Amino acid sequence: MPKLRITFLLPLALAALIAGCGSDDDSSDDSSSDSSATVSLDDCTPNQLETLKSGELTVATDSPAFPPYFEDDDPTNGKGFESAVAYAVADTLGFASSDVNWVVEPFNSSYAPGPKDFDFDVNQISITPKRAEQVDFSAPYYTAKQAVVALKSSDFADATSLADLEDASIGVQIGTTSLEAVNASIAPSTEPQVFDNSNDVVSALKQEQVDAVVVDVPTAFYLTAVQVPEATTVGQFTAPGGDEWGALLGKDSPLTDCVSAAITELSDSGELAGIEQTWIAEKTDAPVLE
């Protein structure tokens, strides 16, 4: 996972270098990358779209489909973050819920080159340049947030804002976006403690070597559910350079622009944020820290 994040950061770093000093350039860069979906939604009706099965939308994810991205291992119920996103995209493109078919696509083969037996795949797949050589990605529908995890007994378990964490000693893993996120968003009074790998971060949390650790949200679920049950996710926050997840499509799929346009539309209308709030922030009991 950290490795993916590194590969993902590379183009960002290069872009930052190229963008140089002018901050105006930055903003224009951002808008141009967002508008990669140049297609109007009017051109993306079920009749016009060259879907796998005409008039139907075939969506893939891995099995088992687990929370908070899916509920009850059933993608068709529209519950869970990615299920909800998939149905929202279908709806935006004009497909009825009943026109959406789900197929199983293992995570590891999803971004392998070759023909795909789905129209798009939603499976927490990070957009990386390497994968983008073999497959298409839509505009991102989620930017992985950073989660603050502390022992339930800790003074910082009740923090309700990033400012509350200022005096905490915070542990992070080297080479991850979490370190940058801590420095940029929390700016703690004592420098974060940087460990070699995620196991050391977990040990440090468990043994109270640090007051809290910052990891990405999916990692935090696992950490609090399995590794350190006596820990709790204090909250989550958005940090620059987070991992972005996109819908995956076959290379040069005729649908890529339309799916991107639908996601951009959902994002602009605030519907996407609502889905995230319902299925990630509330379901996982990780309030958003400002």
Next chain:
Amino acid sequence: MSDAAGTAPGPAVPDRRAERAAARRARTLRHQGIAIASTVVVLGGLAVLLLTSPGWPVFRDAFFDPEVFRDSFPRILEAFWLDIRVFMVVEVVVLILGLTVALLRTVDVPALFPLKILAVGYTDVFRGIPTILLVYLIGFGVPAIAVGESASGAQPLAWLPTEPVVLGGLALALSYGAYVSEVYRAGINSIHRGQRDAALAVGLTERQALRHVIVPQAVRRVGPPLLNDFIALQKDVALIAIIGVTGEAFRQAQIDSLASFNYTPLVAAALLYLLITIPMARLLDRWERRRQTR
């Protein structure tokens, strides 16, 4: 032939001596010339080969990017100050610990025998464990037992230090104390038995003989090997980074390196270590030379 030379008339002798001196000078000059020419050709050739090779720009950008260097160097320099402070504190502890253990192992006082066993055990164990393992073991192990609960739910070891820099320093001190005690012991053993006998003969007690006769000579004798261990310790301070010590030079360089996808920050940190260790090595050379010529 040698007879003839030996009975040669007086005035010929200074002549021949001057000739020999001139020949020696010429030879030295010639050798110096060859050495310089050879150095220029070989090192210059290597430099040209390196700088003109197609891989050079790639190599330079990965390890010697001036922009990355300028950006990260101040941070690494600041972090290096922590390395220096840790080094100095640990070094003092190591010198005291090493000498104590060495003395315990060399003196023959029956009542101190259990301490002698402990001293032998200590050197055997801590000299035989990789320093990185020891740093990790203490750096993570001590905090683990500090929060450990007994059956009654109390935390009997909560008083233990858990500051990573303290634990890292402790691990380094234990490891290097074992090495240095052996250096001291070798020094003490190298002082001839007669020195002690002579000291006792002039009326010093066993302790006074150790304090005023044997240890001062031993310490002077082991100066160079001690300095050698200092150099090794100075480098190994970087190991404390693995237990989450913040603001250590190697760790800071690693963070900068991972953030910039460039190895220049690590080279910058390496330069700082060299800045300390190379002068120490030269000092060591000088010291050794002086001893040899004495």
